[in-house]
Amino acid sequence: MTTMLKLSHVTKTFNKGTVTEKRALTGVNLELVEGDFVTVIGGNGAGKSTLLNMIAGVYPLDAGTIELDGTDVSHMTEPQRAKFLGRVFQDPMRGTAADMQIAENLALAKRRGQKRGLAWGISAEEKEEYPKLLATLGLGLETRMSAKVGLLSGGQRQALTLLMATLTNPKLLLLDEHTAALDPKTAKKVLDLTEQIVTERGLTTLMITHNMNDAIRLGNRLIMMHEGNVIYDVRGEEKKSLTVPDLLQKFEEVSGGEFANDRMLLS
Numbered sequence: 343m344t345t346m347l348k349l350s351h352v353t354k355t356f357n358k359g360t361v362t363e364k365r366a367l368t369g370v371n372l373e374l375v376e377g378d379f380v381t382v383i384g385g386n387g388a389g390k391s392t393l394l395n396m397i398a399g400v401y402p403l404d405a406g407t408i409e410l411d412g413t414d415v416s417h418m419t420e421p422q423r424a425k426f427l428g429r430v431f432q433d434p435m436r437g438t439a440a441d442m443q444i445a446e447n448l449a450l451a452k453r454r455g456q457k458r459g460l461a462w463g464i465s466a467e468e469k470e471e472y473p474k475l476l477a478t479l480g481l482g483l484e485t486r487m488s489a490k491v492g493l494l495s496g497g498q499r500q501a502l503t504l505l506m507a508t509l510t511n512p513k514l515l516l517l518d519e520h521t522a523a524l525d526p527k528t529a530k531k532v533l534d535l536t537e538q539i540v541t542e543r544g545l546t547t548l549m550i551t552h553n554m555n556d557a558i559r560l561g562n563r564l565i566m567m568h569e570g571n572v573i574y575d576v577r578g579e580e581k582k583s584l585t586v587p588d589l590l591q592k593f594e595e596v597s598g599g600e601f602a603n604d605r606m607l608l609s
């Protein structure tokens with residue numbers, strides 16, 4: 343099987359040498375094969391977002407290497423890596439351009455990593471393609487191609503962002519609590535869409551969630567982080583048969599403390 347992502351000894355300390363020094367990642371080793379759909383859980387400050395940020399190239403590495411589909415991207419800038427990655431954040435405002443039409447947003451996503459922007463306009467082919475894509479969301483957006491994205495609801499925007507993030511079949515999809523800001527019903531819809539897109543296309547995916555039930559239900563593999571490293575990695579049938587009490591117990595065993603994540607307690 344093809345290795346899609348390989349982290350070797352990835353280390354990150356923020357504010358080194360100051361009173362606010364924080365060891366956010368402490369030598370993470372992690373390998374994902376093509377099609378792995380990995381859910382990521384962990385308490386407050388465990389290093390989950392930092393892990394995704396390091397993969398995306400938001401911060402430089404202190405030590406270690408990151409390989410994407412066999413290419414060492416450790417020293418590539420964030421825009422250089424963006425060509426290979428799809429990313430959806432928690433904030434629905436972040437992934438789309440509010441002042442632009444739905445169709446224009448899709449066209450931008452399609453041209454990601456290419457030099458020429460929208461200068462040549464949206465092609466006739468795209469005008470046919472986009473409504474079909476939007477229809478797969480089941481949100482009625484296919485009839486609103488020229489509507490400004492700022493008019494959409496949070497859930498509609500996250501669904502559109504997901505479509506945009508996966509439009510060019512990225513080598514790796516990074517989802518950072520992408521349904522946490524939505525109401526439960528909309529969150530479920532966006533999660534169902536996520537599962538559909540990821541499994542249909544076999545996208546290699548890392549999905550942070552504070553919802554342990556979702557972490558167990560979705561994907562083929564689950565990792566738990568604590569104090570900047572992966573402390574538990576489970577897959578296949580063993581993962582499917584897990585329960586939330588199992589996970590909490592596992593956490594206590596390995597960390598010697600009680601699992602604490604504010605957002606988990608609120609949900």
Ligand SMILES: Nc1ncnc2c1ncn2[C@@H]1O[C@H](COP(=O)(O)OP(=O)(O)OP(=O)(O)O)[C@@H](O)[C@H]1O
Binds near residue numbers: 365388
């Ligand atoms: N840019 C930054 N500057 C300084 N410290 C940071 C920065 N980003 C993260 N940290 C610190 O690194 C540690 C790991 O943070 P991170 O956001 O990765 O945790 P997390 O597992 O995503 O937590 P949560 O579930 O609370 O969002 C925390 O102590 C955090 O305060």
